[in-house]
Amino acid sequence: MSDAGRLSDTVLFRCRRFLSNLSKNRAVSDFFLSEIPQMDSLFQKELDFFCYFAYTESVWIPKIFVSAAGADTEREAYHLNREPNRKQPAAPRGSKPQRGGGIPLSAIGRKIMPAELVSEKLEKRERKKTKTEAVQAPAVTKIVSAESAQQPAPRTAGVQKAQPRNERPVRAKTPVRIIPLGGLGEIGKNMTVIECANDMFIIDCGLAFPDAEMLGVDLVIPDFTYVERNADKLRGIVLTHGHEDHIGGLAYLLKKVNTPVYGTRLTLALVEAKLKEHQLNGKVELNIVQPRKTIRMGCMAVELIHVNHSIPDAVGLAIHTPAGVLVHTGDFKVDYSPIDGGIIDLGRFGELGSRGVLALMADSTNAERPGYTPTERKVGESFDKLFAAAEGKRIIIATFSSNIHRVQQIIDCAEKNGRKVAVFGRSMVNVITIARELGYLTVKDGTIIDIELMNRYSADRIVLITTGSQGEPMSALTRMAMGDHKKVNITPQDFIIISATPIPGNEKYVTRVVNELMKSGAHVVYERMYEVHVSGHACQEELKLMLALTKPKYFIPVHGEYKHLKKHAELALETGMQRDHILIGQIGDIIETNGIDMKITGQAPAGRVLVDGLGVGDVGSIVLRDRKHLAQDGLIIIVLGINRGDNVIVSGPELISRGFVYVRESEELMEEARNRLTDALERCAPHELRDWNALKGRMRDVLSDYIFETTKRSPMILPIIMEV
Numbered sequence: 001m002s003d004a005g006r007l008s009d010t011v012l013f014r015c016r017r018f019l020s021n022l023s024k025n026r027a028v029s030d031f032f033l034s035e036i037p038q039m040d041s042l043f044q045k046e047l048d049f050f051c052y053f054a055y056t057e058s059v060w061i062p063k064i065f066v067s068a069a070g071a072d073t074e075r076e077a078y079h080l081n082r083e084p085n086r087k088q089p090a091a092p093r094g095s096k097p098q099r100g101g102g103i104p105l106s107a108i109g110r111k112i113m114p115a116e117l118v119s120e121k122l123e124k125r126e127r128k129k130t131k132t133e134a135v136q137a138p139a140v141t142k143i144v145s146a147e148s149a150q151q152p153a154p155r156t157a158g159v160q161k162a163q164p165r166n167e168r169p170v171r172a173k174t175p176v177r178i179i180p181l182g183g184l185g186e187i188g189k190n191m192t193v194i195e196c197a198n199d200m201f202i203i204d205c206g207l208a209f210p211d212a213e214m215l216g217v218d219l220v221i222p223d224f225t226y227v228e229r230n231a232d233k234l235r236g237i238v239l240t241h242g243h244e245d246h247i248g249g250l251a252y253l254l255k256k257v258n259t260p261v262y263g264t265r266l267t268l269a270l271v272e273a274k275l276k277e278h279q280l281n282g283k284v285e286l287n288i289v290q291p292r293k294t295i296r297m298g299c300m301a302v303e304l305i306h307v308n309h310s311i312p313d314a315v316g317l318a319i320h321t322p323a324g325v326l327v328h329t330g331d332f333k334v335d336y337s338p339i340d341g342g343i344i345d346l347g348r349f350g351e352l353g354s355r356g357v358l359a360l361m362a363d364s365t366n367a368e369r370p371g372y373t374p375t376e377r378k379v380g381e382s383f384d385k386l387f388a389a390a391e392g393k394r395i396i397i398a399t400f401s402s403n404i405h406r407v408q409q410i411i412d413c414a415e416k417n418g419r420k421v422a423v424f425g426r427s428m429v430n431v432i433t434i435a436r437e438l439g440y441l442t443v444k445d446g447t448i449i450d451i452e453l454m455n456r457y458s459a460d461r462i463v464l465i466t467t468g469s470q471g472e473p474m475s476a477l478t479r480m481a482m483g484d485h486k487k488v489n490i491t492p493q494d495f496i497i498i499s500a501t502p503i504p505g506n507e508k509y510v511t512r513v514v515n516e517l518m519k520s521g522a523h524v525v526y527e528r529m530y531e532v533h534v535s536g537h538a539c540q541e542e543l544k545l546m547l548a549l550t551k552p553k554y555f556i557p558v559h560g561e562y563k564h565l566k567k568h569a570e571l572a573l574e575t576g577m578q579r580d581h582i583l584i585g586q587i588g589d590i591i592e593t594n595g596i597d598m599k600i601t602g603q604a605p606a607g608r609v610l611v612d613g614l615g616v617g618d619v620g621s622i623v624l625r626d627r628k629h630l631a632q633d634g635l636i637i638i639v640l641g642i643n644r645g646d647n648v649i650v651s652g653p654e655l656i657s658r659g660f661v662y663v664r665e666s667e668e669l670m671e672e673a674r675n676r677l678t679d680a681l682e683r684c685a686p687h688e689l690r691d692w693n694a695l696k697g698r699m700r701d702v703l704s705d706y707i708f709e710t711t712k713r714s715p716m717i718l719p720i721i722m723e724v
């Protein structure tokens, strides 16, 4: 915004809101003093901002002066009043603001902002002007740093007695609320709401995969009720990275509330592909944001910080709020020799820590594992050895499609060994295409070949990259193992590497696939045997490093089951944090902090919403119970025809069963069941045949008693009465 003198509507709105807050008459000047750093954050980059109180007609009236930054040789301030119509007309671009429209600063009698601070701000602006490509420092810290320049003492309570303006006691600030809607006490469907005053934004919106109990359910997403109820406050969604457990629920949320989405380039490219599947492409505002840049979310600002993870372009977040700075690590690890994208921005985390972090939310996935997570390069070294060992054989490597660094290492190894690469599995093909287009994957021309051309190369000149490292039943690797893949037939000439660890719950699928591959005579290498996989999450020493760098006042372990959160909390205790400053939350907790303390102040609706095909949330516990019942004991349908006129049974009872017994081998049982039902119906008086609900209940009871007696099974019984 360089139009001199022109205030954007948002800024006007904020100023007015600020004024109306001021007029709520508490010790007005105190209020102003505590608010000014936040105001500065609101208007950084765009505006200079001053406020003073005029003593008119025996009352103090707050006045705000705002001037556009950038065009001022001589500072021009514009008087902003309470009436909306007093806005100055927009000055043409580049022209000097109109004198007389505002009052020059020199004319202001009572400036609350100390002169030193003003001059320091001006000096800073000058310095900034000289840096052309300067990265904007996050807003809130600007004033803070000006303060600490005057006074080197740390900004803790009661230390700053030397300066009169710091004599005021530490006061409660506008509280900020942290509301986890997923990812706490569970693995997956990560989602957190951050709310302050009239503004709210969301960090991530992921999915989880159903557990064995959820029959027929495709995926699980968070409960969006709280977001829907507060949709008017919603300013946007920030994504930390492109894994399913962080972006998988996004399309479902955007169908309910359409709001801008922010993230790094790769993350948004992956999101775009998802939106297409949901016919949402072009309907959602996607904003690419670079690490170290800041997104404004109403009265809050979110800064992206580069981290290492098992997908490129992952970020953690620093959230600058009126109550203080919150740091959310996202999924992270520390890789000192990353394949691409640079080492995690430890410097920035440290900087934030030394300026004061109110609360840290950190990834707990690997909190149980001691030591450090090895670098991704370790896997490359293992590949080198294994490629040598696989001499003369065809190599098949299964891994996560999103692990582009892993794919890069496979491709590098293939190129080094003069092998061509063929790609299998829809998600693998998609991700590799996107990553190549965006330059996240470097592949020589001719390395990747069409799978149709695969047979032109001998076994020792080819590498197949495939999905299915989790033994997913429909994946390419599983189909190869089961012998029903159209293009690939497993033989003893195959050298297979499963470059992943089974996600808890998937072990049995992976084992089955490994067994089948081995039965075909193939050589199979999986994680326990060689270092063909490293985790994307920080282990204990890295977690302590993050705590040490950010030095948070409060700590909330996130992303993990309860045992992981608990372990992470213990690590924080080891680093010297106070027990009562660590909060293990649950999804739905409304965690509130005003800068002085932090507590759970309420509950938001939270839970799991099951997605089955096109149905979202229509599979509830009753449906699940029925599915489980059907799956375990099967179904018997009783069909009965009744003439409504004279209430006479005209056909049936007929019995149809599914998943209960094989009828041809149990004719006797079914025959006897039918006889029992017929007997019961014959005993019914004509009036009893009129109440169909009672009749259905009676048939159900008779049949289930008999079936249980003879088989000790309880199939679902479904009586159907037809009017004839």
Ligand SMILES: [Zn+2]
Binding pocket: 241, 243, 309, 331, 536
């Ligand atoms: Zn992740």
Ligand SMILES: [Zn+2]
Binding pocket: 190, 243, 245, 246, 331, 559
């Ligand atoms: Zn994750």
